[in-house]
Amino acid sequence: MDDITYDVRVYKTDVYKGKKVTTYTVRWKVARKIWKEPFRNAAQADSFRSSLLTAACKGEAFAVKTGRPLSWEREENAITWFAFSLDYCAAKWPYASPNHRRGIAEALTDATEALLTTGKGAPAGGLLREALRAWAYSGRLQNGETDAPEHLASAVRWLERNTVDMADFAPRPAGASARAASPRPAEPSPRRLSGCRQYGDAQTSDLQQRHGVRLRAAHPACQPADPGEVDSAASGADA
Template identity: 55%
Template sequence: MSTTYDVRVYKTETYQGKKTTTHYVRWKVAGKLHREGFRTAALADSFRSELVSASRRGEAFHVDTGRPVSMQREEHTMSWFRLACAFVDMKWPRAAATTRRTNAEALTTVTTALFTTAKGKPDDKLIRAALGRWAFNTSRRDQDKPDAIAGALRWIERNTRPVSALADPEVLRPVLDALTVRLDGKPYAPSVVSRRRKILSTTVEYAVERKLLTKNPIPALKWTAPRTVHAVDRRSVANPVQARTLLAAVGTQQRSGPRLVAFFGCLYFAALRPEEAVALAKHNLSLPEKGWGELTIDTAEPHAGKEWTDSGANRDRRQLKQRARGESRTVPCPPELTALLHSHIRQFGTAADGRLFTGERNGQELPKLTIVRAWQRARAEVFTQEVVATPLAGTPYDLRHAAVSTWLNGGVPAVTVAEWAGHSVEVLLKIYAKCLDGEAAAVRQRVEAALGHRPSG
């Protein structure tokens, strides 16, 4: 790699976006322009100062990378912890709040599997908090930290393996194994393992991009991930009688239950995702006094936690899942849901911005915990202890599964169901095409008839 002493460092530029501000350091090496972006002015100034200092010392710069020789050498021995922080910062501006949190959780697990020693190691719970809530949160990393957190981060930075160690199968394999096990020793769901493995692989690809590794060693490693189950567990799908009984039970749960009946109704009768129902506003409704109406869904507000959103709210306002910003979809509103929505508006009104579903305090966003508690109490009231222990309607999201299954089993074409539910037909048939309770018996009767058996009686 060729070097030169022809270096010129420019003033830092600031780009003000709609949600984030980026500070760019610009410099030329042998006439080739280089640019590096930073979340804060302090980080940009620090990096620029390093470039200026190296130039004034008469240090050679690499023409291809634009970095001083000393800095380039340091990067080739970069620790995993520093790389993970850089990866988070690179992804942060364009990532959804839930993705930011998921990245932090995965990288925390990986980092704790790459410590070089246990000597002087802080408490495991403290380490996870330091990594997951501070180090891998770009907006909080430079804030004042509790002394215990700051001390834990200093220990982590001193005692994490270099990125280059991942090229060793004896190091990489335990890291992948760590992604499969929960803190209590029980295995993670295969979908969680798959998601975290993808995050690790993407981070390693970033290391290759930065020339810290020559190639991604993960594909070549003989390691088998747990098999991912894509289909919905049929046992979790409620039939219409069970779903309506649960909705009625929600209405008796004080104090928030009555204002959540229509919310859960949107999940069951219109197959909305919870984050779509939370964002539903009066302007999204096209309803007659009675009968069929329509819901136009154009926004989702998934719960991420205020530490991960740009707005500081617990919910992140986003476009619909797998849709471009500004895209919407129209869902039919059955007469039963039309009645529920009219009743809800008459009883509780709407927020100042037109939102239908809010917390008990005026205009407050609907807390996730309120939704979960009301559903759990309704299940406990309706079902026996034996049924409560099963997956049947175990989470509010299972109402959406039940809705899509009902449509499919009712004979609605898969293309139409996919459009209503916001899925591709392939994903729909792979995940949601499940039978309701009692459908198996009807199928068996058809088989008996085909075999020539006459019905009894």
């Protein structure tokens, strides 16, 4: 493939001492092109150069177009369930009735709790749900806020780091096992999921009936072929 290469060489960092600042420039070659990345801090330059060396030594492919390891591009382009759900909620907000908005907020809160990747360092359950239900999926949009209230800020930052990637919902390739293709949320725990005490189809059905919102990927028991689809049924939500 012409767009990737394993022909990579990382050079010694260039140091330029100006009158006011010193610039540390990392230089490396991918295929036939020389790439440069300047830094004001020596430690940052060393860290960047070490990352390039590690990728090259591991035999990773580099993108000819960007000069960077393909693994970096995947990380940069990754979107988490939490980020996706914020965008979805914002897109639906202007067109939804008050009852419909509440239904969407409750359903997304339930889904997000089921799609956490870990319980380590998690905020208390009540605080987590407040950060989701009262701010991320409601107050943020209603009040045009960009920053969470002080008492919820740490919970929101934790959520930004600890929900599954949307790539985990991609359709599994032929021959792949269901276990390998399913998303990897945290080990199931008896969280409150809108009063539903069972996971899987029962959970999805409960959400459909109570909120008029269809959550295809709210739990690993659901089919991963429908990637995080959250479709609203306005007539049900407004009933």
